[in-house]
Amino acid sequence: MRDALTAWRTDVDQEIAQLLPRSITNETLADLFGPPRFEYDTEAIEEALFEPVWDLLDRGGKRWRPVLFLELVDALGEDPERYLPYATIPEILHTGTIIVDDVEDDATLRRGEEAIHLRYGTDIALNAGNALYFVPLKIISQNPANLGPDQQLAIYEMLTFELNRTHLGQGTDIVWHNTPNIEITEDQYLEMSACKTGCLGRIAGRLAALVTDSPESVEEAFAAYAESLSIAFQIGDDILDVKHSLDEAGDFGKAFGNDIREGKRTLLVIHALREAEQADRDRLESILTAETVTDQEILDVLSLLQETGSIDHAWETAERLAADARSHLEGLGLDPEVLESLNEFTHYVIEREQ
Incomplete structure (x- = not known):
């Protein structure tokens, strides 16, 4: 899968550029949004939408959701090249969600x-992020793979369902990191992740089944695989934030102790609050809900996560979810070589270094 991530990245970005060009004209806007009744201000639209979006896309990102979509299509014995435009759908949606997420979390990096809302303004960031929830629908109406009307409708309905659920997860997360002394169970955390992060993975999985007109059982299996994979990825991300914070952020691209500064209730924090002594729990809650957090306070939290075994517990949970993801691909008759790559990816998401 590491090779696939490298091999497909350029193709995915080229497809995104076909839909969202770096430089726009009146013709570009007419094709994407329809002709103006009077006159578009192309410079304003480029500044407000296209420039910040490409700023973020050009910074990197693994593109693992579109690559997962393509690998799943390949596993079914179909030609991924035929469906390449559809691979941009989960990546564009993901880009929109992280722009809005950074505003809501008051993230700095x-x-x-610099986070998009800090570089371009909160108003532009929110508008651009929200626009990206709708732009991918153009691919469905353009219908580059000549899908049947029933398939197109099924994709619209799938996207509506999954995108609604992402907002359940994000809303839950917002309340958690703004509420002091809140009781959160591990199952509630996993459900939040299943909505917030899992739904974007599920979109990639379900989309692969829908564009290839596969049976409902395949769609359900791909959705379950991608959901467990996504939650494991999120837990791996939270572990990396702690790991690199212990090394003063390293090359991870996040601020030192970013999740702690934002007061995020990660699986590690939830476990620590359950296992720590009352005085340590009170101290942890006070740091997570503080307006400003010092580096020493972050170090105190990191020490507590180590002392309570919360890092190891998170690793074990991620590994269990990765194994669950692999189980959903069994018995589907997938291409053995691609199946091996998909199984390897479940290890990569929790073993990666960045």
Whole structure:
């Protein structure tokens, strides 16, 4: 899968550029949004939408969701090249969600650089992020793979369902990191992740089944695989934030102790709050809900996560979810070589270094 991530990245970005060009004209806007009744201000639209979006896309990102889509299509014995435009759908949606997420979390960095709302303004960031929820629908109406009407409708309905659920997850997360002394169970955390992060993975999985007109059982299996994979990825991300914070952020591209500063209730924090002594729990809650957090306070939290075994617990949970993801691909008759790559990816998401 590491090879696939490298091999497909350029193709995916080229497809995104076909839909969202770096430089726009009146013709570009007419094709994407329809002709103006009077006159578009192309410079304003480029500044408000296209420039910030490409700023973020050019910073990197693994593109693992579109690559997962393509690998799943390949596993079914179909030609991924035929469906390449559809691979941009989960990546464009993901880009929109992280722009809005950074506003809501008051994040300072994204992919090693200034967050989009800090560089361009909150108003532009929110508008651009929200626009990206709708832009991918153009691919369905353009219908580059000549899908049947029933398939197109099924994709519209799938996207509506999954995108609604992402907002359940994000809303839950917002309340958690703004509420002091809140009781959160591990199952509630996993459900939040299944909605917030898992739904974007599920979109990639379900989309692969829908564009290839596969049976409902395949769609359900791909959705379950991608959901467990996504939650494991999120837990791996939280572990990396702690790991690199212990090394003063390293090359991870996040601020030192970013999740702690934002007061995020990660699986590690939830476990620590359950296992720590009352005085340590009170101290942890006070740091997570503080307006400003010092580096020493972050170090105190990191020490507590180590002392309570919360890092190891998170690793074990991620590994269990990765194994669950692999189980959903069994018995589907997938191409053995691609199946091996998909199984390897479940290890990569929790063993990666960045």
